[in-house]
Amino acid sequence: MQHFFVTPDQVKPPYIYIKGSDVNHMKNVLRMREGEELVVSDGNNQKYLCVVEHFKADEAVVSIRDELPLDTELSSRVYLFQGLPKGDKMELIIQKAVELGVYEVIPVETKRTVVKLDAKKAEKKVSRWNEIAKSAAKQSGRGIVPQVTRVMRYAEAAEYAKELDVVLVPYELAEGMDCTRKIIEGICPGQSVGIFIGPEGGFEKAEVQAAADKGARVITLGRRILRTETAGLTTLSILMYHLES
Missing domain, CATH: 2.40.240.20 (Hypothetical PUA domain-like; domain 1)
Known part of the structure; x- marks a missing residue:
């Protein structure tokens, strides 16, 4: 239908x-x-x-x-802070993130971001990304259309995330799956959750440390290094499973 x-x-x-x-x-x-x-x-x-x-x-x-009856929304609002990737990867990330239950996607320009968008290009991209979010929301039976915000710089995105209950930073140099598991299992329904994903090349150590200093939880996604278009979707999948169990 x-x-x-x-x-x-x-x-x-x-x-x-x-x-x-x-x-x-x-x-x-x-x-x-x-x-x-x-x-x-x-x-x-x-x-x-x-x-x-x-x-x-x-x-x-x-x-x-x-x-x-509507039961397609997660019990927590999940915000994906996605480092700008190259090419059309952002379109795939947004489409799949909406299917997995994300509440909002925030494109982020970090120190290692290769893509540079001027104001005009950024506006056009964001408009396109919101159309993709709307289409994915229709396909997946969502009760809302998740918003894709304007592109933010890393410091601005960190400020935007400071009111969230939990902020996760998957990092390829992080260790301790048991610790990560406890962090995920400690997230309660109703809590707002932010996920920070770096672009190709990942975050610089200073960016990760700055997030940790503000209370973000640095986690591992396993022994393998995931691409930027995989890391966020993996984290969302884990959260979806946890919140709907």
């Missing part, structure tokens, strides 16, 4: 008014017709079973048949 997102102000029981590019997608790509069922989420963790009533030039009017 097709899944669409709207904003809460578009929900006006007994109808929901779908607007924007989704209308063209419904009419001309999916070729949806009156009477066809679909699922609509309001982006605020509420989901509805709906039926297409009719189309207007720039709007689709659907009627609400039922409110659906």
Whole structure:
């Protein structure tokens, strides 16, 4: 069944008014017709079973048949602070992070970041990344569309993370799987969690130390060195399993 997102102000029981590019997608790509069922989420963790009533030039009017139980969100908000990778890796990271339950993705420019984005390029990239997040949220049945924020410098991202309950820094030079296991198992449902992932080449030692000095927990993901596009998704997978167990 097709899944669409709207904003809460578009929900006006007994109808929901779908607007924007989704209308063209419904009419001309999916070729949806009156009477066809679909699922609509309001982006605020509420989901509805709906039926297409009719189309207007720039709007689709659907009627609400039922409110659906929603249990796709993690019990904790998880923030992925991702060091900017080269090429299109960020698109894959965002897509899979949304599938795994991330709440927000923060692109981070670190000392070893190779990619340099000026303001115009960064704005275009972030817009593209948010579209990918929206598409992944539809596909995975999320109750919200995770946001991809503007690109932040490392110090700014660290400041942004200071209000989180737990901050994790997977680091290739860290040791002690038993310690890491205890840290993960100590995270309680409802706590906010930040994950800092370095770009290609990882974090500099000074960056890791600065995070640790502010209370971040430096952890290991095992004996193997993971690529930047693997490390964050591995950490998210571990958290998803822990929080949903």
